[in-house]
Amino acid sequence: MGLREDLERFREVGEARRQDLADFIQHGDLGASRPDRVRVPIKIIDLPEFAYDERDAGGVGQADGDVEPGDKVGDPEPGDGEDGDPGEEGADHDYYEMDPEEFARELDEALGLDLDPKGKEVVTEKEGEYTDVRRSGPAxxxxxxxxxxxxxxxxxxxxxxxxxxxxxxxxxxxxxxxxxxxxxxxxxxxxxxxxxxxxxxxxxxxxxxxxxxxxxxxxxxxxxxxxxxxxxxxxxxxxxxxxxxxxHPETVEERETNVVVVNIRDVSGSMRETKRELVERTFTPLDWYLTGKYDRAEFVYIAHDAEAWEVEREEFFGIRSGGGTRISSAYDLAATVLEERYPWADWNRYVFAAGDSENSSNDTAGRVIPLMEEIDANRHAYVETQPSGTAINATHAEEVERHFAGDDGVAVAYVSDADDVVEAIRTVLTTEEDDD
Incomplete structure (x- = not known):
């Protein structure tokens, strides 16, 4: 086997050491990726190489200067003795990059999903090749x-x-x-x-x-x-x-499936850092997945405390407010945005909300659930993030789950730590129809 074959073998070994997709979703650095490019860490394996001593550096087993056999050559370098703890220094990493289409295929395989985009095909007209001719035109x-x-x-x-x-x-x-x-x-x-x-x-x-x-x-x-x-x-x-x-260019009609994903997040005072991180770790792979599944994907990000407002993705996961919580305010805004910009006749719709399930009194039963029933969507989902388990006043997820029990269009998932994220994603994306 030659050097070229050795190098190729080491590259294959390196790719095989790519971080497991489920582990990456739950514990990996999602921030290194972009909306259109998923970067999964690969632990670097150093390729073998020859090292040569300088000619004047002495032979093997020899020291510089007047040193007799058996003399002490030098003091140990820091970390050589017992004072250093093994494994303190992190390994170097490279990245395996995949587009959302590949990510969706791998997540389907890893979680046993098979979401099939259907309906809501939009016909767009584009300029094709210059195959049409006319009697006039530019020189x-x-x-x-x-x-x-x-x-x-x-x-x-x-x-x-x-x-x-x-x-x-x-x-x-x-x-x-x-x-x-x-x-x-x-x-x-x-x-x-x-x-x-x-x-x-x-x-x-x-x-x-x-x-x-x-x-x-x-x-x-x-x-x-x-x-x-x-x-x-x-x-x-x-x-x-x-x-x-x-x-003249011919007019080409292209059919494409499109989707709008409305991401709703509670930013009230009770949503501390750990809860916000769990929302980001759940919603980010969902965005990648649906981007990979549809020809065209657009996203709406809504933050809310007692009131709701639309934000950009870059600020969505970091916002924290000191106000109270009224989840229905977010669904009111979502209904308006969808009606004005994404009509149900033309768009596949997903409405995903997340928070710690704490809500103002009677808002869930009196406003949120009726709004969820009114807003046409392929899928409604609520993800509860409660690191310490369910709090006494955190009842929103349970009320939604109880009301929509058996409804294939609504999913409720519970995330108490990062290890729950993959199962929550499976719950959000799996329907009874898929199971059948």
Whole structure:
């Protein structure tokens, strides 16, 4: 096995040591990725290489200077003795990059999912290749090949053996009119004007060379146009404006499945750092997955305490408010956004909410649940993040789960630590229809 094969083998080993996808979702660094590029760490394996001592550095087992055998060579370097703890220094990592489509395929395989985007196909018109032609257009789009071919066809259609026709004008008693009739019968495309000019150029003593047209045809052989053009070449091609055509792009209709994902997050004072991190660790892979599943994916991020407002993704997971909690405010805003920008007839919709299940009194039963029933969506989901387990006043998730029990369009998941994230994602994305 040569060096090249060794290097390839080590690369394969390195890729095989890529962090497990489920472990990456639950404990990996999600922040190193982008919405369109998922970066999964790979532990670097150093490739083998030769190391050479400098020529003046001494031989193997030798020290510099006047050192006798058995003398102490030097003090241990820090970390060489018992004071250092093994494994304190983190390993170097490289990254395996995948697009959302590959991520979705791998998550399907890892979690046994098979979400099949269906319905809500949108027809978009795009410019295709320049295969259409029109009689007008910019000079840069003139189809010169087409123009030249049209001129060449005209050249072939109007060309004739001039010498052969001139011999017909030398038949005794024949003039331009009689030769024109003969030419039409013989399918020779000659004009009366040309015949008149040619007849005038023939000397009088040559006009009776042939006693009859039959004698002329028996003694003179006409040369076909194709043979003559191959021999003489094409000296000129008649290009006419009426033959000009301009290339235009064809209109191509493309069908694509699209999706809008509304991510709702509680940012009230009770949503401390650990809870926020669990929301981010759950929602981020869901965004990647649905981006990979649909041709076009758009995202709406709504933060709320007692009131709700739309934010950019970059600030969605970091916001913290000191206010109270009224989850229905987020669903009111979501309903407005979806109605104005993402009509149900044209868009697949997912509405995902997360928080610690703490909500103002009667808001869940009185407002949130009715709004969830009114908002048309492929899937509603609520993810409860309670690191210490369910708090006494954290009842929102339970109320939603109890009300929508058996409803295939609503999912409720519970996350108390990072180890629960993958199962929560499975719960959000799995339907009874999938199980069947």
């Amino acid at each position: 840069s789009t003139l189809d010169f090949d087409r123009l030249f071919k049209s001129g060449l066809k005209r050249k072939l259609a109007t060309d004739f053996d001039e010498d052969y026709v001139r011999e017909a004008l030398r038949v005794r008693g024949w003039g331009p009119s009689r030769v024109f009739e003969w030419a039409r019968e013989s399918r020779i495309p000659v004009s009366r004007v040309w015949l008149a000019d040619a007849y005038e150029s023939i000397p009088d003593d040559e006009r009776g060379r042939w006693e009859s047209i039959e004698e002329m045809e028996a003694n003179v052989e006409g040369e076909p146009t194709a043979v003559r053009l191959r021999r003489e070449g094409v000296k000129d091609v008649p290009l006419r404006r009426e033959d000009e055509r301009y290339r």
